[in-house]
Amino acid sequence: MTTKPPDALDCRAVQASLADELKTPAGPVERHVAECPACRAFAERRDRAWTLLGALEDREPSPRFAAGVMAKLASAETRRRPLSAPWLRWTAVASAFAALILVASIILDRVGTDDEAASGVVAELDLDVLESQEMLQHLDVIEDLDLLLLLDEG
């Protein structure tokens, strides 16, 4: 059933203006609502729905919530603790670099030997090289932990 608006205002415009979030200064809209059953019903429906949302009442978190946060924090800190002493970092970098040189020299030394056997050895050694490079990359990550965390949250 449609109800003829009592004035010249368009009901859709009135209903949009009625919303408190888009409210215009009082005046013709309020007068229209007071006289227009359709717009009044619209406003009441919205208000009732807003009230019904209150059915989702606040709940208490479990009593162990805060302790759980602190436990997770302690565990995360243990996992993510960077190499704090500078000499430790440099030792790690130097070790990785030495390993890389060693692996590369072994590969070069083996090139030219029996093809089938050599390809297997090279493939195996390549993996070592990759692992060493990964170690180096990992060290970069350790150095740049803050950047990593920032990206993680992004």
Add this chain to the structure above:
Amino acid sequence: MDSILDPDVELMLRVQAGDRPAFEALVGKYQRPLVNLIGRYLGAYDDAEDLAQEVFIRVHRAAPRYQPTAKFSTWLYTIARRLCANHARGRALRRWFTLSRDAADAEDDSPDEGRDVADPADDPSVTAEKRQLRRVVAQALSALPDTLRSAVILRRYEELSYEEIATIVGCSVTAAKLRVHRAKSILAKRLAPYAKDAES
């Protein structure tokens, strides 16, 4: 932002300086609003506590880079909203990939039931009605698109200003108002039958 205006910013600056009790104070103050915000957003409380704890871990991790440019709660809810959106996307992907779709649907279609323990003092029929209404409201909220849902939850339950909502969801103030307006209109239609019951 002047940290004197917001005591929580003051606490966060202490967290930045390595003050553990200040962090515990923030956890104590915001655990309840955060768990409820996340529970309402996800439509279920099962994962809400885990996610809320993860939000606090991220707050602590981000402390060294913290800049007090807004209210602490605005910053906290921004982190929570992003985490919720990621979680919801992950859940949708899992549902898409899983073969046991029915099981996933059952999980998603039963919001709000995880910790719904009846109070023995309540009239059983009233409790059942309340539980049904809670379920209907949770489903109506869950059915809203993400952008509308977060805006309406922040407005209705956290009673935030449109300026704060705009900052948290990353849109203009006008867009935040429009989102709440649209969400209210959709909810008014979906909840209309229950609104009549509540009235009678």
